[in-house]
Amino acid sequence: MRFSILLFVLYRILRRAARKNRAYGNYIGSIHSVRIMIKTEKGGRGRLFLFDRGTVTSRRGSGHAYDAAIVWADAGTAFRVMSSRSDEAAFLAAAAGKMKLDGMAFFAQWFNDGVKIAMPG
């Protein structure tokens, strides 16, 4: 549950940043139709983030088509690592096989870099 709430809060932060944060607005600016999924491996939890020409929208659930996905072994690890906002924690999760990328790895990196710009403080 905490993971699903985290994803929803992340969506709200990104949506607000797209409108109010000039740097983030520039970052996602002109890109057409990129779909990023964040989900658990078994698909029990997930959320799709859609970026299209400066806008961010989102859909709940893990069953949507995507260009890149960040796939977590379990919701607990996902919450712990994502809420830590630590690159090293994400790296160690990948090394432990707790986080994998599917599809276009670059877009996952692009998404994560964007989150850093969008996050307050």
Added chain:
Amino acid sequence: MAAINGGHLVGKYLREVEKVDIVFGLSGGHIESILDGFTEYDIRTIDVRHEQAAAMMAHAWSVYTGRTGVCFVTAGPGFTNALTGIANAYLDNAPMVVLCGRHPLRDDLKGALQEINQIDMVKPVVKWAATCYDTRRIPEYLSIAFRQAVEGRPGPVFLELPPDILNITVEEAGVPMPVRPARRYTVHPDDSDLSAAADLINSARKPFFVGGTGVGFSVCGSCLAGFMEKTGMPFQLLNYGRGELPDKHPLSLTETGSIGLMTSIQQADVIVAAGLRFNWILQSGAIIPPSAKVVRIDIDPHEIDRNRMADVGLVGDVGSVLSQLTPLLNQRDHSGWIETLRAASSSLLDYEIRMRANPSDPIHPLRLVARIQEFAGEDALYIADGGDTVYFGITGFSSRHRAGVIGTASGLLGCLGTGIPFAMAAKLARPERKVILLNGDGSMGFNAMEFDTMVRHNIPIVCVVNNDCAWGMIKHSQELSLGKERLQCSELGLRHYEKMVEGLGGYGELVTSDDEIVPALERAVASGKPACINVITDPTVTSPATPLFYQSLKMDQ
């Protein structure tokens, strides 16, 4: 007394002083006596169908042999056609001597045939450019040219030879040859800098070594191996440094590709970068965390602090620096760190690993590369040319040989069309090896007529076309920036390149399914001819290089 003309003096110098036995070019009236000089001094000529291919072959010759490549072109359009290849060699720091015809000095400003100011045009893309005005000084000018090409940071040089000196006969005894070929001098870092670098490396917990073209042109495999085995640090070798140690070396992270490279750099505490520019591929150094310590080794002192201030700079030839540095280092074991990097990269590359392992319809380019690798193995030489195609090739191919895997269009010029000339030079330099070229269908078009050159000169490479019926990187980039409904000049359609190669006297096959790939490659090699296997691949697939390319051109509003 024996007489000799200027053109023969060129041949004599190349053969007797520099021991050149092969040159690359295209004929022309202005350079006729040079051509006859090649005959006189038994120098093999590979005459191509477009001068840019000649320049690219000479460039590639230097990569595969470690010796300066020589290219000859005629005046005017011969020169301008060669310019792209010269510029590419310049940005790749490849030593090359370009011998170029010129309109007669006698006819300056008279509207002579092919009268243009070649020197001013070529100057920005060569290390050195000159016109020789005296037949007796031809060997002296050539000697300067060869020295300039290899001294310090290597690069192309340009020597213009007008008919007024080439077609003049002089007394041979009056034109002595220089006593020795061009040689390379090395410079060495200060002891204090070496000591500072050793302290950083000895205290590193998560070190990473990344080597570039400077490693390759240093031909420093044995001292590089000594350095790696003593420090125990993981490494990746890029560009023309690739293969200086085998891709499957126990400390090599080559198989983790560019994703692994980025991850390793971002997690390392000490980065040793040797003979590698921090250019756009490495986000001009921005990818390196501020907390990481950087030891930079480069033959060019201007490169040491470029785009990222180095904590220690070691100026010198990579091999020479490493041989001085290694005795100062402690024996270390970083196997835990290496295992962590491998495991993390494996998770991040999970999708690519699955695509390589499983057949798909249409064929995924990663699967195509995996099937080619399965066929040709670690003993082949691989070349990849294109946009996305280069990514698929350099991340998927693996070789045990020096310069065994090269992405020819991944240099700073991003020069598509280089694959065919590089593959030809690779086969000429190492005829005992299979040479496999993975060519995008777009880039194939630039030098496809060189299949005629391959047939005439018996250069049996295998060219596999990764055919997505488009300028794939441009198309997918336009999809991101303009939208799928506004694609412009980026689609090519299905073309039967295999039939074109058959028409030129080579071997050709069209492949559309996974199970046809290896048998087609077997037949191509068995034919003994230059071959083209035209493989239709999934046009929707994009490599990570495309969004990187897209992002690099995006401007903040």
